[in-house]
Amino acid sequence: MSLVSRLRPLFDRVLVMKAEKVTTTKGGIVLPEKAAGKVLEGTVVAIGPGARSKDGDFIPPTLKVGDKVLLPEYGGTKVELEEKEYHLFREHDLLAKLE
Numbered sequence: 149m150s151l152v153s154r155l156r157p158l159f160d161r162v163l164v165m166k167a168e169k170v171t172t173t174k175g176g177i178v179l180p181e182k183a184a185g186k187v188l189e190g191t192v193v194a195i196g197p198g199a200r201s202k203d204g205d206f207i208p209p210t211l212k213v214g215d216k217v218l219l220p221e222y223g224g225t226k227v228e229l230e231e232k233e234y235h236l237f238r239e240h241d242l243l244a245k246l247e
């Protein structure tokens with residue numbers, strides 16, 4: 149069992165793997181790193197049980213593992229597991245769920 153599959157974020161935090169940068173065009177032209185732009189999409193890898201309300205009850209998360217999400221340009225915490233890079237966000241910091 150891998151470390152990523154055993155990792156469970158706390159509360160309303162979401163572990164996301166960002167999509168790969170596109171470095172070549174459909175025609176095969178290699179793009180420089182600055183021209184490729186930032187990657188603002190990712191896939192949910194793990195999610196916590198949800199936030200707590202003022203009464204102490206859990207508010208269930210609206211996302212699930214495998215969902216594609218739109219990420220903010222800045223923010224999140226970089227986490228390196230098994231030589232791969234992931235980012236940890238609070239659920240309310242994510243911008244949208246892509247369908």
